[in-house]
Amino acid sequence: MEISYWVVAALLALMYLYSGGKKVAQDKERLRPMMGWVDTVPMPYVRGIGTLELLGAAGLVLPPLTGIAPWLALAAAIGFVLLQIGGITLHLSRGESRLIGLNVVLLAAAVAAAWLATVWL
Numbered sequence: 001m002e003i004s005y006w007v008v009a010a011l012l013a014l015m016y017l018y019s020g021g022k023k024v025a026q027d028k029e030r031l032r033p034m035m036g037w038v039d040t041v042p043m044p045y046v047r048g049i050g051t052l053e054l055l056g057a058a059g060l061v062l063p064p065l066t067g068i069a070p071w072l073a074l075a076a077a078i079g080f081v082l083l084q085i086g087g088i089t090l091h092l093s094r095g096e097s098r099l100i101g102l103n104v105v106l107l108a109a110a111v112a113a114a115w116l117a118t119v120w121l
Helices: 002-025 043-066 071-093 101-120
Strands: none
Touching: 002 043, 002 071, 002 101, 043 071, 043 101, 071 101
């Protein structure tokens, strides 16, 4: 079960490091082609989401790796579940139902990571 957690957590962490890094470092014009929703959300919120993604990626990996507060991995995975529910809701409210595929995959992976993270409880 631990190996399964590490596979899922590593993939999620890489995805959120990339996504969060872009949201934190790039301006609205550079984000727009990939994330059309940035036009409807104030940039401080976009930056905040990016920061949460970076912190969550660290939370998936560092606590179990170091053995310090490994329950934080479960909290990070649950945070990603909530983040993806929000992302799906935003896309559906904008009439972008065809764009939720990645969100659904990330939601399923976050649910799996949360379940697998219970190994450290």
